[in-house]
Amino acid sequence: MTKQKILIDTDPGVDDAMAIFFACLHPDLDLVGMTGVFGNVTVDIAARNAIVLAERAGQDIPVARGADVPLKQTPNPVSDYVHGEQGFGDIPAQPTRAEILDESAAEFICRMINENPGEISLCPIGPLTNIALALEHDPSIAQKVKNVVIMGGSLREGGNVTPHAEANIWNDPHAADAVFAADWPVVMVGLDVTHRVVCTPEDFSELAKAAPKLGGFLQDASHFYIRFYEEVVGITGCYLHDPAAVIATLRPELFTIENHPIEVKVDGEEIGQTAISTNPDRRAMQICTGIQAEVVKDLFMDTIKSGF
Numbered sequence: 490m491t492k493q494k495i496l497i498d499t500d501p502g503v504d505d506a507m508a509i510f511f512a513c514l515h516p517d518l519d520l521v522g523m524t525g526v527f528g529n530v531t532v533d534i535a536a537r538n539a540i541v542l543a544e545r546a547g548q549d550i551p552v553a554r555g556a557d558v559p560l561k562q563t564p565n566p567v568s569d570y571v572h573g574e575q576g577f578g579d580i581p582a583q584p585t586r587a588e589i590l591d592e593s594a595a596e597f598i599c600r601m602i603n604e605n606p607g608e609i610s611l612c613p614i615g616p617l618t619n620i621a622l623a624l625e626h627d628p629s630i631a632q633k634v635k636n637v638v639i640m641g642g643s644l645r646e647g648g649n650v651t652p653h654a655e656a657n658i659w660n661d662p663h664a665a666d667a668v669f670a671a672d673w674p675v676v677m678v679g680l681d682v683t684h685r686v687v688c689t690p691e692d693f694s695e696l697a698k699a700a701p702k703l704g705g706f707l708q709d710a711s712h713f714y715i716r717f718y719e720e721v722v723g724i725t726g727c728y729l730h731d732p733a734a735v736i737a738t739l740r741p742e743l744f745t746i747e748n749h750p751i752e753v754k755v756d757g758e759e760i761g762q763t764a765i766s767t768n769p770d771r772r773a774m775q776i777c778t779g780i781q782a783e784v785v786k787d788l789f790m791d792t793i794k795s796g797f
């Protein structure tokens with residue numbers, strides 16, 4: 490089997506780290522690059538964290554720096570209360586000697602898609618600003634990308650930062666709306682499915698035991714993250730948000746799909762909501778509404794445990 494090429498746009502972030510280690514370790518995925526975006530942390534921390542994660546996983550992955558603010562709205566504060574000041578819970582900033590690419594995230598995304606027509610799954614697991622900027626930079630990527638598999642949004646689950654909005658969409662609703670308005674194949678992996686898979690402290694212990702360097706890092710990072718979930722959500726564990734999107738690029742058959750055109754509310758009380766659109770010009774996107782939760786979780790656990 491040829492490996493699935495994947496380009497991850499990310500704001501690491503504890504669950505971003507889980508997703509990136511999964512992409513580095515799974516034998517059927519080829520992580521061709523990463524781009525950093527503001528969100529859980531500032532864009533500078535995001536780009537550095539992406540490099541740090543790839544290095545820790547023993548891989549030399551090109552990383553470009555992306556947007557530091559949303560397209561139009563005033564930036565929301567970074568989510569350090571969820572992911573910690575440096576993105577990995579209580580773990581302090583990690584040093585790296587690796588360099589960030591000279592080109593911007595939007596330029597890098599366009600170059601990679603143009604050089605690999607029909608082959609790249611673009612997998613944004615942060616706010617969609619870089620993706621909207623890439624579309625603006627070179628609209629022809631819409632015909633050349635294999636698909637765009639987004640962690641974000643919610644069809645019927647309600648929000649996680651407001652009653653209506655999921656965090657990645659809420660952090661740049663204008664960018665998200667541009668991404669859903671484009672004529673390209675989007676797969677939305679939103680709260681309808683990510684809320685069905687929980688990783689507990691016991692799961693993190695298992696990961697740390699089997700793979701001390703990578704699983705141990707995730708376990709260390711998870712304490713702060715799970716404390717947030719305990720206090721705010723009332724569960725002892727955390728949702729598998731970002732890993733679910735990476736897994737959907739590889740094993741789409743593990744998800745139930747509904748096809749709907751989507752529009753994003755860009756103002757008012759429902760700002761950041763992903764709603765079914767009645768606009769006949771909007772293409773129907775693949776919206777994940779069901780998930781084989783146990784299989785997805787086992788795949789995540791087994792893949793991280795196969796590491797070191």
Ligand code: BDR
Nearest residue numbers: 502504505614656657730
């Ligand atoms: C999303 O928001 C971020 O906090 C997580 O990393 C994930 O991408 C979940 O709503």
Ligand code: CA
Nearest residue numbers: 502505614615
């Ligand atoms: Ca994220």
